[in-house]
Amino acid sequence: MSIWEYANPRKFLHTSERVMPVLWVSSGLLMAVGLIWGFFFTPDDYRQGSTVKIIFLHVPAALMAINAWFMMLVASLIWVIRRHHVSALAAKAAAPVGIVMTLIALATGAIWGQPMWGTWWAWDPRLTSFLVLFLFYLGYIALWEAIDNPDTAADLTAILCLVGTVFAVLSRYAVNFWNQGLHQGASLSLDEKENVADAFSNPLYVCMVGFGLFFVAMVFYRTGTEIRARRIKALMARERQEA
Amino acid sequence: MRDLRLAVRAGGGFGLGLAFFLIVTVMVPFSVGPESDLLARIAPGVLWLGALLSCLLSLDRLLALDWEDGSLDLLATAPLPLEAVVSIKALAHWITTGLPLVLAAPVLGVLLNLPLEGFKWVVISLLLGTPALSVIGTFGAALTVGLKRGGLLLSLLVMPLYVPTLIFGAEAARRGAMGMQVETPLLMLAGISAGVIALMPFASASVLRINLR
Amino acid sequence: MSLNVSDLRIARGGLPVLEGISFQLPPGQALILRGPNGIGKTTLLRTIAGLQPPLGGSISGGEDQIAYAAHSDGLKFALTVSENLRFWASVFGQRSITPALKAFNLTKLQDRPAGALSAGQKRRLGLSRMMVTGRPIWVMDEPTVSLDQDSVSLFANAVREHLAAGGSALIATHIDLGLEATVLDVGPYKAAPLEFDDFDGGFL
Numbered sequence: 001m002s003i004w005e006y007a008n009p010r011k012f013l014h015t016s017e018r019v020m021p022v023l024w025v026s027s028g029l030l031m032a033v034g035l036i037w038g039f040f041f042t043p044d045d046y047r048q049g050s051t052v053k054i055i056f057l058h059v060p061a062a063l064m065a066i067n068a069w070f071m072m073l074v075a076s077l078i079w080v081i082r083r084h085h086v087s088a089l090a091a092k093a094a095a096p097v098g099i100v101m102t103l104i105a106l107a108t109g110a111i112w113g114q115p116m117w118g119t120w121w122a123w124d125p126r127l128t129s130f131l132v133l134f135l136f137y138l139g140y141i142a143l144w145e146a147i148d149n150p151d152t153a154a155d156l157t158a159i160l161c162l163v164g165t166v167f168a169v170l171s172r173y174a175v176n177f178w179n180q181g182l183h184q185g186a187s188l189s190l191d192e193k194e195n196v197a198d199a200f201s202n203p204l205y206v207c208m209v210g211f212g213l214f215f216v217a218m219v220f221y222r223t224g225t226e227i228r229a230r231r232i233k234a235l236m237a238r239e240r241q242e243a
Numbered sequence: 244m245r246d247l248r249l250a251v252r253a254g255g256g257f258g259l260g261l262a263f264f265l266i267v268t269v270m271v272p273f274s275v276g277p278e279s280d281l282l283a284r285i286a287p288g289v290l291w292l293g294a295l296l297s298c299l300l301s302l303d304r305l306l307a308l309d310w311e312d313g314s315l316d317l318l319a320t321a322p323l324p325l326e327a328v329v330s331i332k333a334l335a336h337w338i339t340t341g342l343p344l345v346l347a348a349p350v351l352g353v354l355l356n357l358p359l360e361g362f363k364w365v366v367i368s369l370l371l372g373t374p375a376l377s378v379i380g381t382f383g384a385a386l387t388v389g390l391k392r393g394g395l396l397l398s399l400l401v402m403p404l405y406v407p408t409l410i411f412g413a414e415a416a417r418r419g420a421m422g423m424q425v426e427t428p429l430l431m432l433a434g435i436s437a438g439v440i441a442l443m444p445f446a447s448a449s450v451l452r453i454n455l456r
Numbered sequence: 457m458s459l460n461v462s463d464l465r466i467a468r469g470g471l472p473v474l475e476g477i478s479f480q481l482p483p484g485q486a487l488i489l490r491g492p493n494g495i496g497k498t499t500l501l502r503t504i505a506g507l508q509p510p511l512g513g514s515i516s517g518g519e520d521q522i523a524y525a526a527h528s529d530g531l532k533f534a535l536t537v538s539e540n541l542r543f544w545a546s547v548f549g550q551r552s553i554t555p556a557l558k559a560f561n562l563t564k565l566q567d568r569p570a571g572a573l574s575a576g577q578k579r580r581l582g583l584s585r586m587m588v589t590g591r592p593i594w595v596m597d598e599p600t601v602s603l604d605q606d607s608v609s610l611f612a613n614a615v616r617e618h619l620a621a622g623g624s625a626l627i628a629t630h631i632d633l634g635l636e637a638t639v640l641d642v643g644p645y646k647a648a649p650l651e652f653d654d655f656d657g658g659f660l
Binding site for chain 2: 132135142143146147152156159160163164167168170171173174177178
């Protein structure tokens with residue numbers, strides 16, 4: 001029994017279809033519990049008032065935005081090394097989920113930033129890094145869309161993902177360097193959260209796990225779709241060949 | 244290295260990037276107003292952005308021409324490794340595009356009222372940074388070489404990769420122009436250039452091999 | 457050094473096109489590939505030239521021995537005939553381009569820009585490139601396209617000399633070059649569509 005058995009498309013579909021209902025229900029429950037707990041049953045922060053509660057959306061989304069890219073990186077590496085098609089398709093399937101998470105993180109950040117910093121947007125290092133991450137997602141998705149041959153597309157996007165990761169990390173440092181002094185890190189979520197005690201952290205953890213499971217369920221679902229689309233394409237190509 | 248000379252001569256479109264650089268720079272005062280204080284403050288950044296865009300403009304012809312006339316297939320079966328081919332291509336791109344931009348930057352700096360100390364640092368930072376732009380751009384060109392509407396996609400792919408180079412390069416130029424110390428960004432810029440020159444050709448060559456299949 | 461191909465299976469655009477191809481090409485011999493359009497001759501030649509990996513089977517004896525001529529000639533129109541040739545000669549580490557110019561009757565044209573040549577002249581220039589590679593195995597894809605009668609015989613002579621000098625040639629063509637050559641019709645090797653198996657093969 002090895003993990004690579006799941007590289008078999010049929011085995012993957014079979015297993016993921018059994019797991020997915022559990023994932024959907026549990027992620028839905030956790031997100032509902034976490035968000036309701038967070039929004040309605042936590043005290044207002046003495047400085048930030050109720051605006052602080054947007055962290056229950058902001059932080060998990062930001063977390064998943066980064067983790068989605070890491071998942072794509074790992075899946076790309078598996079494709080490059082072991083050439084399992086499911087892995088390449090999983091990377092493809094994760095990208096749109098990741099970009100939406102990035103957008104949620106950016107939008108909630110802006111909404112939170114308005115009352116807190118008095119501006120919708122500031123070229124804060126962390127915000128800027130997410131904007132750059134968003135651009136990387138855009139390029140990755142656009143490259144998948146542009147190439148007809150699926151194996152070529154998988155190869156090229158995998159290499160773009162590897163190279164992009166290096167440059168994304170570089171950009172993170174560059175951006176930090178570029179705008180270090182203007183905004184203290186403490187004005188942003190992570191440090192704030194630690195300052196704000198357990199009343200906030202527990203529902204936040206629930207939300208994070210909920211978002212994580214939701215992400216996994218989405219990726220399973222979308223990978224399944226990609227596998228089927230790929231199979232249809234293969235069947236049609238075979239028919240043309242026989243004709 | 245006669246490949247280089249030939250690649251340079253065959254490349255064509257020599258002055259185009261330069262002319263584009265000039266036009267972008269001239270457009271900036273039209274769009275932000277003629278106050279010389281403001282222009283002096285943004286001059287290093289504008290020069291860097293202009294140079295970056297001019298580089299980008301000439302990238303899609305870098306490998307596409309060789310792809311269309313079949314030279315790439317033939318080069319791939321030649322004894323020269325593809326890593327060397329893409330390195331030479333990047334070098335040729337730098338000599339035809341990057342180097343003229345570096346030389347033109349001080350002239351355009353005058354138009355933007357660049358402070359006197361700034362000239363030196365703009366030129367030095369561009370000199371260190373433009374090779375990285377060419378090498379990274381070659382990777383982008385290799386990624387999109389077989390595509391019909393590659394040009395726009397190329398920009399979309401290459402721009403995010405340009406972010407660290409642009410930040411450190413423009414930062415070094417800006418600090419230099421304002422009389423602040425420039426060592427850190429300049430060192431980072433040199434590090435990025437050295438790193439990408441050493442490693443990017445491998446990525447570009449592997450991508451090109453995939454595209455030639 | 458002879459080129460050995462055994463049980464080769466090749467794909468184009470992810471679909472297998474030819475399978476079970478085996479042949480041997482010893483020095484001094486030529487092999488002509490025939491077969492209807494779209495059967496996969498170009499794909500076969502590209503695979504043998506090392507531009508794409510085979511699906512299965514093996515190719516040996518071809519490493520760094522093959523000079524490949526594709527449909528397009530890879531000419532730079534801005535450069536003259538002799539500059540074009542000299543470029544390829546230097547890439548392959550060779551010196552003299554005079555025999556190549558002579559063999560393809562290009563000596564008079566050598567200072568003309570390649571862009572000003574006619575289609576047939578361009579083709580001749582593209583083929584003369586094979587002579588400056590100094591490589592023993594010539595792999596050529598439809599070399600006679602747009603050549604007139606005289607040029608075809610020039611080309612055939614060049615190949616004959618190459619063979620006499622111990623080289624070999626693998627040529628996909630539809631016309632009779634008048635060469636002493638084995639003919640391989642690839643038509644019967646058309647690949648059967650893949651059976652869908654349980655694994656990734658189901659994607660092909």
